Amino acid sequence: MKTRLVSFFCVFLFVSLGAVFAGGKSDKAADLVIYAYDSWVADWGPGPEIVRLFEAETGYKVSLISCGDAAQVLSRAVLERKNPGSDILIGIDNNQEETARRAGVLRAYKPANAALVADELVMADDWLVTPMTGDFLL
Numbered sequence: 001m002k003t004r005l006v007s008f009f010c011v012f013l014f015v016s017l018g019a020v021f022a023g024g025k026s027d028k029a030a031d032l033v034i035y036a037y038d039s040w041v042a043d044w045g046p047g048p049e050i051v052r053l054f055e056a057e058t059g060y061k062v063s064l065i066s067c068g069d070a071a072q073v074l075s076r077a078v079l080e081r082k083n084p085g086s087d088i089l090i091g092i093d094n095n096q097e098e099t100a101r102r103a104g105v106l107r108a109y110k111p112a113n114a115a116l117v118a119d120e121l122v123m124a125d126d127w128l129v130t131p132m133t134g135d136f137l138l
Helices: 002-022 047-058 070-079 097-103
Strands: 031-036 061-066 088-090
Touching: 031 047, 031 070, 047 061, 070 088, 070 097
Parallel strands: 031 061, 031 088
Antiparallel strands: none
């Protein structure tokens, strides 16, 4: 089960990396910065292992930033929206999605293989968010 979790998050990071570099970062030495909630970033959480595997696979450096809880992840993104400090936000849930949309802190990225994602797993046609449930990225 842990292998599946890591695989799903690695796919998420690969997809997100495409979104980041599609937006203008083209230097492979550039860091990928992730804002996430405490338990995702904690030593016992999934983040450190996923980042280790991702860095080994891609050669990119990932910086995990713990922002507190999920609401604090969104709050920090909103405060920094004119000069974002992160490339990826992990933890925005369905209750915060509308706030994130209105604040303009999300950027659309539709992966090339989006047609392979089951329709019921796509949260919106604009691809501003990628769904996660429990331990799995969908």
